[in-house]
Amino acid sequence: MLPSFILKNGxxxxxxxxxxxxFSVVVKPPHILGITTHPPTHLPSIDLQGKVIAPGYIDLQVNGGGGKYxxxxxxxxSFRxxxxxxxxxxxxSLLLTIITSATDTRxxxxxxxRKIMAKEQSLLMGGHLEGPFLNPSKKGAHHEPWLQPATPSLLKEITGEGREVIKAITVSPELFTSGNMDALMETGWILSAGHSNASYETAMSFFDHGGxxxxxLYNTMSPISGREPGIxxxxxxxxxxxxxVIADGHHVHPAAIRLAHRVMGDRLFLISDATFLGQKDGEVYFGPTTFRMKNGICYNQEGKLAGSSIxxxxxxxxxxxxxxxxxAETLRMASFTPAAVMGQTHRIGRIGKGVLANMVxxxxxxxxxxxxxEGEEVEA
Known part of the structure; x- marks a missing residue:
């Protein structure tokens, strides 16, 4: 067991x-023992010299990193x-995203x-399926031949495969009826709208029904217009x-992020959508598709953005x-809100008594x- 310690002057x-x-943070790995103005004097302490200490970041959409996808x-x-x-x-903490793929890959x-989660459930919270139930007209960088309709048999197959492992699934609301929505709702997975050309009415119905x-946000979605407000x-x-929202300076304009934040408040959070974190410029071979990295931006052969490198x-x-x-709002978007989406604020996404000592x-x-x-310093 790792020794207890105190983080002070932060x-x-x-x-x-x-x-x-x-206030000081008292850590008894793997948890935070408490936050106090009178920390124990017998424990070793680390002086943060006024630096910010925040909860460890939470990412609900990670496709890859370190040269692995x-x-x-x-x-x-590869996953590790x-x-x-x-x-x-x-x-x-993160969800590992499996985009529209061949059946065996999925x-x-x-x-x-499942194998990694059996050993640890703090860093890898589960999987996020992004596809195959996506609108081909908003496929983005997904491989169109692998997109599939939401048939009862395929829904049964995928929900059976993913029980206790998949935590979120991205679907195009316009491809779903209330009946096949119910099949997904029964899993307890988070239903996320994306890669969608849904009308305003269809999208509202999706969220009314449990999405x-x-x-x-904004990417691979129909734009807003006066007569067609859209998804x-x-x-x-x-x-x-x-x-x-992907805040990398390429996917979404700063003004659009400010607008979303002004309208949505604490319903908005940050994702990386990272596929190429740590990737050098050049060609990247991704299954049947070749991508091109230049100045940290990745495009597919059609010139469409393909994940991020942040x-x-x-x-x-x-x-x-x-x-x-x-x-404070930015740090909240990287910690507490995604933890709340996952229903996990009792153990991650904040600094407080009893939660895991995941901090930056x-x-x-x-x-x-x-x-x-979990209270242990990560080697750089």
């Missing part, structure tokens, strides 16, 4: 707000490389996630809809320094200087 962001000065190489070695890459960047990926999330307006208006830490930095969002200490440039995972 600006503590507890997941929703900054605490007043004078979850939907291409669904092996345990992805996990460790994001952990080193301050993401202490099945193997789900079983690999709780939207996948990469984005439904996401903005529906009180149950939460949405992830971490949540970089999204936090971008939102504070370039978008101009308040510091940030430098003056809002990048992680030290990462703690």
């Amino acid at each position: 600006r503590i962001f507890d997941g929703r707000s900054f605490l007043s000065p004078g 979850a939907s291409l190489d669904p092996s345990e070695k 490389q992805i996990l460790n890459t994001h952990l080193a960047h301050g993401t202490t 099945k193997n990926a789900i079983e690999t996630i 709780r999330m939207a996948t990469h 984005i307006t439904a996401i903005f208006e529906h009180p149950s809809a939460r949405a992830g 971490s949540i830490a970089q999204a936090v930095q971008y939102c504070i320094k370039e978008v101009g969002l308040p510091e 200490v940030l430098n003056d440039d809002w990048m992680p200087e030290t990462v703690y995972y």
